[in-house]
Amino acid sequence: MLRWLLLIPFALLFAMGTGLFAMMAASVVSPGIALLIGGGVERLLDALFGLAENGIDPTPAAQAAVSLLGRLGLAIIVAPVVLVAVGSELFRLRSGLIQSGLTGLLAALLPLAMLRLARTPTSAELQVISALFLIGAAMGFVYWLIAGRGAGGERSVTG
Template sequence: MLRWLLLIPFALLVAMGAGLFALLIASVVSPDIALLIGGGFERLVWALLDQAGSGFDPGPTAEAAFTLLGRLGFAIMVAPVVIVAVASELFRLRSGLIQSGLTGLLAALLPLAMLRLARTPSPAELQIIAALFLVGAATGFVYWLIAGRGAGGERAAPATLPR
């Protein structure tokens, strides 16, 4: 029970921090991701300032934009690692490859599902999807290092045959 109350939440928080760090590294390595992260915020700020300058209330636009950003952040950083962590605990999946791979897969697919991408992604979008996969895989791997190796608690010792 102590595992569920202390170790797993701690591991999830550290893993999410590692995911943010991996996203920062991805934005340094890839100009498309840097443009997505930095350019998107820059365009949002300028759009809000333009609205305020032309006499419109930027509040509803800012609220909608930050709601979408929050949902995307949740779909990239929080939901994948939590879903895989709970599943690994319930099904006693102790493999680092499974935890990293599933977390990466969810981190790449959940934002696409949220945005309802119904067309073939462009090469730049594929690069962003690949980066999201790697960020999710890094998040899952850090969780596995801290708490995933003991997923499901202690296994029962195999029964020995009487002699």
């Protein structure tokens, strides 16, 4: 029980922090990720200030943007590692490869599903998807290092 109350939440928080760090590192290496993080925020601020300068209340647009950013953050950083961690604990999946791979897969696919990408991604979008996979894999690996190797608690030995 102590595992569910302390170790797993600690491992999840640490893995999510790793995901944020990995996203920042990816933005240094990848222009697509940098544009996604920095360019998107810059464009958003320009649009909001442009609305305010024209006498239009920017509050609804700001609320919609914050809501979308929150959902994307949830889909990229929080949901993949939490879903895989709970699944690995319930099904006693102790493999680091499974936890890293599934977390990476979910981190790459959940944002696409949320944005309803119904066309073939461009090469720049594929680069972003690949970076999201690696970010998710890093989160899954960190979770596995801290808590995943003992997923599901101790196995009973029958003999």
